[in-house]
Amino acid sequence: DSGVTQTPKHLITATGQRVTLRCSPRSGDLSVYWYQQSLDQGLQFLIQYYNGEERAKGNILERFSAQQFPDLHSELNLSSLELGDSALYFCASSAGTGVGNQPQHFGDGTRLSIL
């Protein structure tokens, strides 16, 4: 158990819809990262937050947005969903200041299926 909690575990929805994925980091971790793993692709970095502020952005679509709340949980919002958004979405957290010198601890992921 990594201590990172992601909900829901599975999500099935239709094209054009909007969903929210939630992540609670390990106790004490201030950095949260979001990744997407599509079929036959590796982990693609989406976005990082540190103590409520956006720290780094990767290949995140404009239809996607995220935030980190004062209690440090984070939400990834995906809107105008397309079939290609079907993927496993991971959240990870790390200790320290989020500059890469600490390991990331991954949640179990949310599997999003768009029908």
Added chain:
Amino acid sequence: ILNVEQSPQSLHVQEGDSTNFTCSFPSSNFYALHWYRWETAKSPEALFVMTLNGDEKKKGRISATLNTKEGYSYLYIKGSQPEDSATYLCGRWDTNAGKSTFGDGTTLTVKP
């Protein structure tokens, strides 16, 4: 090297064999290299974070080395066991971009 590349893509060994695989990465703007072990239907689990050229880290039968000047890291598994079967993922932290870029992983299968 422009991206993080891992080789081989997959590896099948017999129980008891020792094995190693490579992670190659751009050496510029290097800050840290992460190794993760990723079992099927689970989430990646951190093995090592390496930052200094010449770093060597060990965890049980698994060890890793780092060469930041030439941009590569080796992961070694001594006396492979079936429970070592997993995908081993490396990620390079770019301090300018403030993010990790992951390779596609090396999938190890250890046959009893």
